[in-house]
Amino acid sequence: MHALFARLLTELTEGRAVVLLTILDTKGSTPRTAGSHQLILADGTTVGTVGGGYQEYVACEAGRAALADGTSCLLPLLLHKNPTADIGGVCGGELLVFCQYLAPADAAAIAFFTTLTQCLESHQPSWLALDVTVPDRWAMALQYGTQQVTCEAATAQPGLAACAGTALTAEGIQARQDGVLYEETLVQPRRVIVFGGGHVALALVPLLTGLDFFCTVVDDRSEFANSERFPMADQCIVTDFADLSQHVTVTPDDYVCIMTRGHLGDYEAQKYVLTCHPYYMGVIGSRAKLAFVRNKLKQDGFTEEEINRFHAPIGLPISAATPEEIAVSIAAELIAIRAKREGRQKKGAFIWREETDGSYHISKGTI
Template identity: 45%
Template sequence: MKNLKELFEIAKASMEQQKDFVFVTVIASSGSTPRGAGSRMLVLPDGTSFGTIGGGSVEHTSVLEAQKALTEKKSSCRAYRLRENQAADLGMICGGDVSLYFQYISWENQDFYQLCSRLLADWNKNENSWLLLDITEETAWQSGYYQENSGLWGLSLSNPAPLLKPNAAQAVLDGRRYYSEPLVRKGMVYIFGGGHVAQELVPLLTHLEFSCTVFDDREHFSSPRLFPAAAKCITGDFTRLSDYFEITPEDYVCIMTRGHQYDYLVQQQVLKTPAKYIGVMGSKRKKAIIREKLLHDGFTPEELARITTPIGLNIQAETPSEIAVSIAGELIQIRAKNG
């Protein structure tokens, strides 16, 4: 399954190869459906698809509908009922309704090509950004892109603020109907220690739309060659973290260095930041030793309660890849709760 950034990379590459395509987007859903609003797949003329809107019959039917849109060179909206024995039923038993938009994109559409180029260039800036679509006219959607620091690109709106929701949504503004979807959510995952778990964790988190910074004092373990998916790789001094970055309330911290002393040094510093999450990998004995040192430093039990250790959800994980899954699950949970 492709993540959102990869879909826009495929879209840009398809246009460069002079291939039309269709974006199929779930713009509304209710009841029990396979995927919620914001789920998307890209379909090429030969029926090849990337991404998913939930699989099964609805996805198969949508690929056929997308190929029809490519033949007719026209966008459209379709609604499906995912219940048995009803009109427009697709043979699924989820029990819900889903509205899909089939957005036809010609390879000659320079506005959309520029949108993809700008969006991808800005992706790793760690700024909140949204995809905005004017869906007033079903056959001619207009696409825009909003970034907190750079503002609006591609649409003419005096004040897009009412559209900037934490989740995919539709809204009416100035008499026109819009669909908005978060693209990048501000918040960096700082991973201290580039060992085996980090090597499994970074590509997984990146696939889940998290941005990752890997920090280690050993060049080999903080190298872009080892972590090609990371937004940043930093080789630095564990005693001077603030020299390299500033941790904000939107950021996550995962501590998995090669030893007690380094874990302690990192915890000692990040406890003074407003990080949203602090997780530490290690045993009960390691936790107890470092806790005593931090209490001796003057940290209160309430402050130490911010630390999650052992890190990750309790899924009986043992291998580095399993531990990475447990950590990713916990970060997904926290992101969902906090929006």
């Protein structure tokens, strides 16, 4: 997606118009889902895909017409027999595609897509809203963190943008009293902060980055937190664990894995992380180490409820022993947590198999 929007930005900046195709809604069986994008460039070529085949041909032809006319439009595509709008598809589904004309050298659009591409490049959690109440008078809003930027078509009327200034909350297309709004998550919150750059972290970080997480490694030893040791990490931070608040920012969107080299490092990391309220907190360690840190945290005034937010010991119970096996158990737990967070949890996902007297039975998990 980053490459597509980067190309869009290049086209606008260099003075060429472009049409952005976006699937706003689908029903039934379709090759691509809502949130799929494709560009129609000034020379008629394309970047990306909204599904391939004849449906994409029709969408691209509509996009080329929009480019020639300098207008935007909504395009319904029916992939089943229909007396008026059948395009010959056999998938059985329906799509709604928005053909969005973007004028060349539009300063507001360039600023908007500059911020959008920066969010994609830096993995900044971000959401896009698109007001298509009147297709040729569209308006967009991009929300990232506590900030929001907006952009609208040159033909938009003042006050038309139903999305501007509102918090983005839902996925897909919605009919509202003040218009029709489409919302899309551009970047899901997927940053994992790993405190401790030891053996388990060395196995875990490449595994997580291959699973579309983005990792920051923190250690108090420069030889354990550097780009040579962790080439796939987005960032490596070297700091004393007692001074984390000055050097490491943990947000409510983050996943945190604590695996420092000792009791005191874990304690300092847990004490700091508890004040940041991240989405997920896990800590590796023996029962003795976990009990030691728990007692110190209670002495600091943290409640049992707060401390119990830590997944401890971290990882799914798969009898992992080696650093590589432990990394797999942690990655599996994070996959499950992420799927639940993003609304992709499958039925029975948190049921775990345990062996008792040589046979297996089903019991509830603790994720």
